[in-house]
Amino acid sequence: MPTMNLVPVTADDYRRIAERKLPRFLFDYVDGGAFQEVTLDRNRADFEAILPRQRVMRDVSGVDTSGTLADTPATMPVALAPVGMGGMLARRAEVQAKHAADTAGVPFTLSTVSICSMEEVAAVSDKPFWFQLYMLRDRAIVAELLDRAWGLGVRTLVFTVDLAVVGERYRDVRNGIAGGVAGWSKLRAGPMSYAAHPGWVLDVGIKGKPHTFGNLATYVPAATDPTQYREWVGRQFDPSVTWKDIEWLRGIWKGKLMIKGVLSSEDARSAVSAGADSIVVSNHGGRQLDGVASSISVLPDVAEILSGSAEILVDGGVRSGLDLFRARALGADGAMIGRPWAYAVAARGEAGVTGLLAAFKRELEVALALCGVTCLTEVTRDLVSRRQVFHVLD
Numbered sequence: 001m002p003t004m005n006l007v008p009v010t011a012d013d014y015r016r017i018a019e020r021k022l023p024r025f026l027f028d029y030v031d032g033g034a035f036q037e038v039t040l041d042r043n044r045a046d047f048e049a050i051l052p053r054q055r056v057m058r059d060v061s062g063v064d065t066s067g068t069l070a071d072t073p074a075t076m077p078v079a080l081a082p083v084g085m086g087g088m089l090a091r092r093a094e095v096q097a098k099h100a101a102d103t104a105g106v107p108f109t110l111s112t113v114s115i116c117s118m119e120e121v122a123a124v125s126d127k128p129f130w131f132q133l134y135m136l137r138d139r140a141i142v143a144e145l146l147d148r149a150w151g152l153g154v155r156t157l158v159f160t161v162d163l164a165v166v167g168e169r170y171r172d173v174r175n176g177i178a179g180g181v182a183g184w185s186k187l188r189a190g191p192m193s194y195a196a197h198p199g200w201v202l203d204v205g206i207k208g209k210p211h212t213f214g215n216l217a218t219y220v221p222a223a224t225d226p227t228q229y230r231e232w233v234g235r236q237f238d239p240s241v242t243w244k245d246i247e248w249l250r251g252i253w254k255g256k257l258m259i260k261g262v263l264s265s266e267d268a269r270s271a272v273s274a275g276a277d278s279i280v281v282s283n284h285g286g287r288q289l290d291g292v293a294s295s296i297s298v299l300p301d302v303a304e305i306l307s308g309s310a311e312i313l314v315d316g317g318v319r320s321g322l323d324l325f326r327a328r329a330l331g332a333d334g335a336m337i338g339r340p341w342a343y344a345v346a347a348r349g350e351a352g353v354t355g356l357l358a359a360f361k362r363e364l365e366v367a368l369a370l371c372g373v374t375c376l377t378e379v380t381r382d383l384v385s386r387r388q389v390f391h392v393l394d
Helices: 011-021 024-031 038-048 093-104 118-122 139-151 170-175 190-195 198-206 226-236 243-252 265-273 295-306 321-329 339-370
Strands: 050-052 067-069 072-074 078-080 130-133 156-160 256-262 278-281 311-314 334-337 384-386
Touching: 011 024, 011 339, 024 170, 024 339, 038 050, 038 295, 050 321, 078 339, 093 118, 093 339, 118 139, 130 139, 139 243, 156 243, 190 198, 243 256, 243 265, 256 265, 265 278, 265 295, 278 295, 295 311, 295 321, 321 334, 321 339, 334 339
Parallel strands: 078 334, 130 156, 156 256, 256 278, 278 311, 311 334
Antiparallel strands: 050 384, 067 072
């Protein structure tokens, strides 16, 4: 079906529309992964290998998908993940996504490197959002960002730990937004791609300004475009960070601490020992070290090791409400979605994210009912099986 006439329902539908609407370098930035994108593909394939077990003739007249994530009430076990440079995908996209998340009743996570500032997002409503942060070399900036977030009502910090160095993302290198390009205007694919997408140029390129990293504008006053901010952030990533630094963070952050980027039972234990309330089993959406295991394949071992000592979320490859069911059955309390909401906001703005989340909820309700349960606490591991062995090493 041509994308012009497509009525989007699934994440893949929104992806097709986003690919048509976005300049190529932006679509590839969202859509791509590290190296040869093996792990990117593996994330999806391993979810699809999990088979729900249909059960019939049970009373499923009162299905309820609600629960809590990081003490935040949620209508279903999903949160919008942080998406860097999200505001380049649609006009003030982080604000639009926050509106949609509020409407759907799920948490929204704002990236450190968002286009919209935390102050702009906080003005959307009095519903609290989550804030994502990296460990920067300048610890004073870290402390100041945390103070700003706390003052705006943020009570859940999502701390990303799998960016000691930035993964090699070949699509970004080919398009010119990585590999030492000095400025946004020097993008190799820029001029032709802009000309082919006049709608994006008007709505985002012109009406969506300013294109600063809103949370960091004070610290990079000379920057005029996202690439210059990316270069500053790249210099601020601290490869010397250890769990001791997380203990320092725990000492100054009074709210919930969620550690994102855990991909082994050993690191899960270390995160909890350092003070994490929650962890996110994640390979950064296949954007860091290519070839590693899918997030969902690691989840059962992490869940077994933690055994209820911390809340567990998973991301990477989640594309539907059925995937939420699968993740829940394998031990997750919930999941995060990044690319799905990025595709949706690029395709249809706030209405796209609202529609996507509504589809997730319907799919989860169907999965619960047709597997013979009515609430999340009844979703157990015996409700799924595996079609094949996961792509993991012995």
